[in-house]
Amino acid sequence: MRTTLATLLAVWAGISTGRAQGVDLLLVDGTVYTVDPSRPWAEAVAIAGDRIVSVGTSADLRRLAGPRTRVIALRGAFVSPGFNDAHVHIDSTGALLTGANLLDVHERARFVERIQAATARLPKGSWITRGDWGAYEQWNAGSAGAAGSATAAAPFLPDRSDVDPVTPDHPVFVNRFDRSAYFANTLALRAAGITESTVAPPGGAIDKDASGRLTGVLRGAAADLVARVVPPISFEQRLAQVRAVLREAREGGVTTMQDLTTAPQLAAYQELRRRGELTARIMVRPQLWEVTHVAALGLSRGFGDEWLRLIGFKAWVDGIMGSSGALFFEPYAHDPGNKGYPRHIMFPEGAEGAALRMTASQRYTDFGQGNLEKLIEQAADTGLPPHVHAIGDKANRILLDVYERVLTRRQMVDADHRWRVIHAQVVHPDDFARFGKLKLVAEVNPYHVSDDMRWMEERIGTQRNEGAYAFRKLKDAGAVLVFGSDSPGTNAARYYLSPVYGLYAAVTRQTLTGEPAGGWFPDQRLRIEEAIEAYTRAPAWASFEEDLKGQLAPGRLADLAVFDTNLVEAARSDPQSLLRAKVRYTVVGGRIVFEAGR
Ligand SMILES: [Zn+2]
Numbered sequence: 398m399r400t401t402l403a404t405l406l407a408v409w410a411g412i413s414t415g416r417a418q419g420v421d422l423l424l425v426d427g428t429v430y431t432v433d434p435s436r437p438w439a440e441a442v443a444i445a446g447d448r449i450v451s452v453g454t455s456a457d458l459r460r461l462a463g464p465r466t467r468v469i470a471l472r473g474a475f476v477s478p479g480f481n482d483a484h485v486h487i488d489s490t491g492a493l494l495t496g497a498n499l500l501d502v503h504e505r506a507r508f509v510e511r512i513q514a515a516t517a518r519l520p521k522g523s524w525i526t527r528g529d530w531g532a533y534e535q536w537n538a539g540s541a542g543a544a545g546s547a548t549a550a551a552p553f554l555p556d557r558s559d560v561d562p563v564t565p566d567h568p569v570f571v572n573r574f575d576r577s578a579y580f581a582n583t584l585a586l587r588a589a590g591i592t593e594s595t596v597a598p599p600g601g602a603i604d605k606d607a608s609g610r611l612t613g614v615l616r617g618a619a620a621d622l623v624a625r626v627v628p629p630i631s632f633e634q635r636l637a638q639v640r641a642v643l644r645e646a647r648e649g650g651v652t653t654m655q656d657l658t659t660a661p662q663l664a665a666y667q668e669l670r671r672r673g674e675l676t677a678r679i680m681v682r683p684q685l686w687e688v689t690h691v692a693a694l695g696l697s698r699g700f701g702d703e704w705l706r707l708i709g710f711k712a713w714v715d716g717i718m719g720s721s722g723a724l725f726f727e728p729y730a731h732d733p734g735n736k737g738y739p740r741h742i743m744f745p746e747g748a749e750g751a752a753l754r755m756t757a758s759q760r761y762t763d764f765g766q767g768n769l770e771k772l773i774e775q776a777a778d779t780g781l782p783p784h785v786h787a788i789g790d791k792a793n794r795i796l797l798d799v800y801e802r803v804l805t806r807r808q809m810v811d812a813d814h815r816w817r818v819i820h821a822q823v824v825h826p827d828d829f830a831r832f833g834k835l836k837l838v839a840e841v842n843p844y845h846v847s848d849d850m851r852w853m854e855e856r857i858g859t860q861r862n863e864g865a866y867a868f869r870k871l872k873d874a875g876a877v878l879v880f881g882s883d884s885p886g887t888n889a890a891r892y893y894l895s896p897v898y899g900l901y902a903a904v905t906r907q908t909l910t911g912e913p914a915g916g917w918f919p920d921q922r923l924r925i926e927e928a929i930e931a932y933t934r935a936p937a938w939a940s941f942e943e944d945l946k947g948q949l950a951p952g953r954l955a956d957l958a959v960f961d962t963n964l965v966e967a968a969r970s971d972p973q974s975l976l977r978a979k980v981r982y983t984v985v986g987g988r989i990v991f992e993a994g995r
Contacts, residue, residue: 419463427471445655447986470880479652481936481954484881491638499530513563521566528571557613647991649895676990715792723789833875843903925968
């Protein structure tokens with residue numbers, strides 16, 4: 398076994414250097430939570446090269462120090478394996494971080510200020526896009542629903558006379574969070590050829606003020622006039638975006654990100670790696686419709702190395718809760734004509750309209766073999782697992798039906814396949830057991846609980862919410878839970894890469910301000926040890942990397958995070974204090990990539 402050999406070599410290297418020069422890095426006097434079930438707690442970690450060579454007491458490990466060893470006395474600080482975020486949209490997170498983040502903006506001065514700040518981060522001539530202004534006009538960030546509503550009289554709308562003076566070199570084309578309005582500055586209007594005499598296309602509107610002057614606000618189809626002239630971003634800008642995400646990751650103790658990857662993104666990761674700038678490992682997931690290309694090239698599971706590795710294919714069954722696009726058996730409570738919709742990768746289906754027609758007593762596979770099932774068959778041929786998004790109860794049923802048929806036909810149910818259901822957000826009561834029976838991984842986003850609970854009951858009622866973000870039920874059924882931030886979040890809220898938000902949400906099921914008391918569906922809360930495992934050891938396992946990382950043990954990669962707060966104690970005594978926990982050091986492959994105050 399390769400891993401056993403690697404382990405022995407690493408230990409041997411550590412011992413031999415220990416005799417001569419000492420190990421490279423020694424962390425002592427810490428509170429080390431190893432996530433290694435055979436030895437959960439320790440005081441010290443010794444690192445040689447990119448590997449952990451020993452975990453134990455400070456007294457024992459100090460003997461491995463030599464003249465060249467950097468010794469860090471942690472004074473009780475908390476050490477855990479580096480966090481492995483199983484669900485990051487690196488491209489859109491980077492765009493948000495380097496562009497203009499307007500989520501919390503709903504008045505003129507701040508709008509102008511944020512746009513101006515973005516011009517300083519972006520080269521002249523680059524477009525400032527997205528933005529998502531006005532998200533918190535409806536509720537204050539982090540609060541609970543209606544009780545926390547901000548009271549804005551009329552929705553804020555920007556005007557180009559305010560923005561033009563600060564954007565002489567940057568076309569601006571940003572949108573309100575719900576896409577009900579877009580805003581273009583004069584440079585952007587000019588690029589699109591929009592003038593006061595332009596007639597809005599059907600289904601669109603071009604706003605003018607009382608004197609007939611363009612305000613820059615565009616609606617509906619009129620926004621497409623600008624959207625189609627926005628050029629793709631430059632490679633340098635893409636690198637800058639990835640760098641911004643890497644910075645947020647290392648500041649949060651995240652040492653691996655599992656991405657949803659496009660070709661230009663992968664090129665950027667490779668370039669940053671060449672330049673020595675990767676400070677987190679990136680697990681790559683192309684979209685499932687690329688399966689024929691991946692298969693043609695002979696790429697399979699594990700292709701790549703410990704920095705950049707191919708781990709699966711991403712696909713989607715349905716839309717999302719935020720836009721009422723998640724697919725349900727019964728209509729939305731607030732929108733009785735709507736049960737959500739299937740995503741385009743589902744088409745053609747085995748029978749026309751199958752996903753929409755199917756009832757709670759039916760199986761999706763009874764309608765024949767649709768496109769999703771065919772692609773999953775091809776993925777199975779490559780050995781790369783499918784990782785498929787399913788949010789509504791019907792979407793989860795559809796995916797379980799498809800997985801069950803393919804796994805059964807290929808006699809793979811017991812074959813250690815590690816196929817994933819992404820989100821598993823609202824599961825029908827009859828379907829929990831199937832997660833265990835089919836030995837599936839549930840890749841969930843705990844922070845959704847803190848954010849979505851504000852409107853979940855209003856949208857799908859109380860009963861269906863008994864199966865919503867039901868982490869305890871999934872775990873009890875036998876699913877392996879892995880956590881991801883889902884950064885950058887929804888277009889109404891930022892989800893940060895820092896794992897403390899997800900840990901807090903999983904153990905409290907409360908908003909950031911602690912509502913409701915006792916937690917939302919509190920029987921679904923997890924213990925902090927389970928939550929940390931879902932953010933470290935479990936995602937490493939789910940990517941077939943359990944022998945490489947996910948716990949602090951000899952032979953594993955030296956990826957770890959040091960916090961100023963004991964996360965295990967904090968979760969038990971004062972969960973709110975998790976949110977204030979700060980990272981002191983982040984170490985990736987034995988290299989300190991973040992040090993607080995430096
Ligand atoms: Zn996502």
